[in-house]
Amino acid sequence: MNGAIFRQLNIPVELATEFLAVFSRMEYALKSTEFADGGPARVDPAWDRFANHIHERFTQLEDEHLAEAAKFLLEQRPRKQVLRDGRLQFVEQELEQGQRSTQQLLKMVRTVRNNLFHGGKYSPDGEVELGRNEHLIAASLEILKQCRRLHEGVLNSYER
Numbered sequence: 001m002n003g004a005i006f007r008q009l010n011i012p013v014e015l016a017t018e019f020l021a022v023f024s025r026m027e028y029a030l031k032s033t034e035f036a037d038g039g040p041a042r043v044d045p046a047w048d049r050f051a052n053h054i055h056e057r058f059t060q061l062e063d064e065h066l067a068e069a070a071k072f073l074l075e076q077r078p079r080k081q082v083l084r085d086g087r088l089q090f091v092e093q094e095l096e097q098g099q100r101s102t103q104q105l106l107k108m109v110r111t112v113r114n115n116l117f118h119g120g121k122y123s124p125d126g127e128v129e130l131g132r133n134e135h136l137i138a139a140s141l142e143i144l145k146q147c148r149r150l151h152e153g154v155l156n157s158y159e160r
Contacts, residue, residue: 011134016116019141023113026144029158033151047110051103054150058102066146069139070105078111078136106147109140 030036030045035053037046051058079090093111095104116137148158 010131011116011137015134015137015141019137019144020113020117022141022144022148023109025158026148026154029148029154032157033153035154047106048099048103050147050151050154051106052100054147055100055102057150058147061146063146065142069142070101072135072139073105073108073112073143074101076132076136077108078115080111081115102147105143109143112136112140 027045030047030050031043035046035050037044037049074095077093077095080093081088082091083089093108096107099107116133149155
């Protein structure tokens with residue numbers, strides 16, 4: 001794999017590759033278990049339903065790395081790219097009222113994935129926040145790794 005793109009984002013190739021692989025596998029695990037939405041034409045992972053299902057167990061986990069990752073993602077949320085006045089800009093990702101913290105975290109993880117996969121971490125004005133992208137990806141990876149083990153069916157499907 002050519003790591004030039006990840007180097008432009010100041011992200012270690014190994015970290016970005018691991019994150020994309022874990023995210024992809026997690027989506028498969030959700031869709032192949034009870035956490036799938038859709039029908040004959042399309043299937044999507046039911047992230048919110050999964051988050052609500054594991055919420056109690058997730059919030060009871062006592063892990064320093066997980067706590068740091070969760071705090072970072074909720075306080076230094078990934079930004080979304082929008083088009084304003086014909087220019088690409090970043091806007092703060094809003095927390096949705098009424099959602100549990102686990103739902104919020106998995107929403108942030110999905111935004112990180114979307115930004116990385118769809119190119120939303122390229123700043124239109126060339127601005128680079130050194131370390132931020134790497135920290136967002138590392139925190140998201142930690143959240144995914146912890147979440148996958150909280151549901152036996154998801155974990156089994158993930159590891160198949």
